[in-house]
Amino acid sequence: MAGRTITRADLCEAVYQRVGLSRTESAALVETVLSEIADCVARGETVKLSSFGSFVVRQKGERIGRNPKTGEEVPIAPRRVMVFKPSNILKQQINRASPES
């Protein structure tokens, strides 16, 4: 379904268009925003961004997995994972445009 892939460059452009900063500074600020969020999550803190969604860290216990190719059982080590919970607004935005296909 999807066409294009949006990257940091597109986010920089969006910031550049909206705020009267240079492209260089827009790029630096996009990086600052992302790393601020990442640092917070890495510390185990929840990051809630209203009308967008929240990033939550979950602790997963050890479980037994299986190599789907060989059928071999392998233990999966306990780990911390990052989960994104989309806000209702984000979910609505996505369905307004492309409900199917």
Place this chain on the structure above:
Amino acid sequence: MIKSELVQRIAEANPHLYQRDVENIVNAILDEIVAALGRGDRVELRGFGAFSVKARPARTGRNPRTGEHVDVDGKAVPYFKTGKEMRERLNDGVDLE
């Protein structure tokens, strides 16, 4: 951390910017991601993660209280896959994937 705290932290680190500008920057980024997903595009942020849209087919659901069948329309849902560097940071530098 909530959005206003994020804005405040970035504003403190960039004293030459007005708080209102920082708010606009954060919103520009988030709005761009939402708009992209709305078009069905993918957003890939190396080291952080990737946002994409997945299609959920229509299904027949059931009202758990009455047991009644309900037709549920197909829909699109946002999906986030954590980036490699982020996974490593959460697990003491080891990528367990």
